[in-house]
Amino acid sequence: MLSSKLAIVTGGGSGIGQAICKKFAASGARLIVADLKKSAAEATAGNLPGNGHSAFEIDVSDPEHVARLQEFIKSSGESPSVLVNCAGITKDATLLKMSQNQWQDVMNVNLNSVFLMSQMIARESVAAGSPLSIVNVSSIVGKIGNFGQTNYAATKSGVIGFTKSAARELATKNIRVNAVLPGFIRTPMTEAMPPKVLDAMVSMVPQRRLGETEEIANAVLFLASDMSSYVTGTTLEVTGGLGM
Numbered sequence: 001m002l003s004s005k006l007a008i009v010t011g012g013g014s015g016i017g018q019a020i021c022k023k024f025a026a027s028g029a030r031l032i033v034a035d036l037k038k039s040a041a042e043a044t045a046g047n048l049p050g051n052g053h054s055a056f057e058i059d060v061s062d063p064e065h066v067a068r069l070q071e072f073i074k075s076s077g078e079s080p081s082v083l084v085n086c087a088g089i090t091k092d093a094t095l096l097k098m099s100q101n102q103w104q105d106v107m108n109v110n111l112n113s114v115f116l117m118s119q120m121i122a123r124e125s126v127a128a129g130s131p132l133s134i135v136n137v138s139s140i141v142g143k144i145g146n147f148g149q150t151n152y153a154a155t156k157s158g159v160i161g162f163t164k165s166a167a168r169e170l171a172t173k174n175i176r177v178n179a180v181l182p183g184f185i186r187t188p189m190t191e192a193m194p195p196k197v198l199d200a201m202v203s204m205v206p207q208r209r210l211g212e213t214e215e216i217a218n219a220v221l222f223l224a225s226d227m228s229s230y231v232t233g234t235t236l237e238v239t240g241g242l243g244m
């Protein structure tokens, strides 16, 4: 489905991002695995099937790092045809206790990065006259909210608004922009939660289980590939029914 296409996945060193890299590589893509830690990006890239994968160390919230990635892309002479913005963090606290740093850090990594990365890659695609599919990993929490996550929920709602606006602006330039909204997925992020909290979360899910990272990767693959050539500005909920 992505035969010989070049795809960038941020947050590709762990969890959902890593599953997306695996799924894309199995579908014929060449990956630029972009992550905060070079070791994590390299571990993912080194275990992918196929050839032509690379690892790139980047803080996606830092404009200088994103500019460095742009130079790397320019020097390779090929504009990517898929960008997945998957890097994300949580810094949970109730509103009454949340610090400005907890608010700002989550804004920077989860939302500012989507602007920086999407603008950079979209500019490259327009300059090259090549098609692009951007898939943003938002969250069902961006739609329904979550206790202790005013910062996180605000970023994930922001990603949805960004996705729809960018989709409108870029539709005539052969660039599609969509978002996937995962529910509660089994990753290091959720495994770090106290079992009692996790059980309470699962009891709210109509399918009564956590999702698997591969189930998110399947949805992202659909939106990244030409299978969804007439789909832009949409939000695809992959939640076991949570938040429908």
Ligand code: NAP
Residues within 6 Å of the ligand: 010, 011, 012, 013, 014, 015, 016, 017, 034, 035, 036, 037, 040, 058, 059, 060, 061, 085, 086, 087, 088, 089, 109, 137, 138, 139, 140, 181, 182, 183, 184, 185, 186, 187, 188, 189, 190
């Ligand atoms: P994860 O396992 O923690 O993976 C996130 C990856 O992003 C990590 O490798 C992390 O590196 C990297 N990262 C963090 N900050 C970064 C930065 N500034 N620049 C570049 N890379 C950075 O998390 P996940 O659960 O797979 O989540 C992936 C995405 O799905 C996130 O956007 C998250 O909000 C979203 N999501 C997850 C769930 C869920 O249930 N897990 C549900 C809905 C949405 P470090 O490990 O070094 O920090």
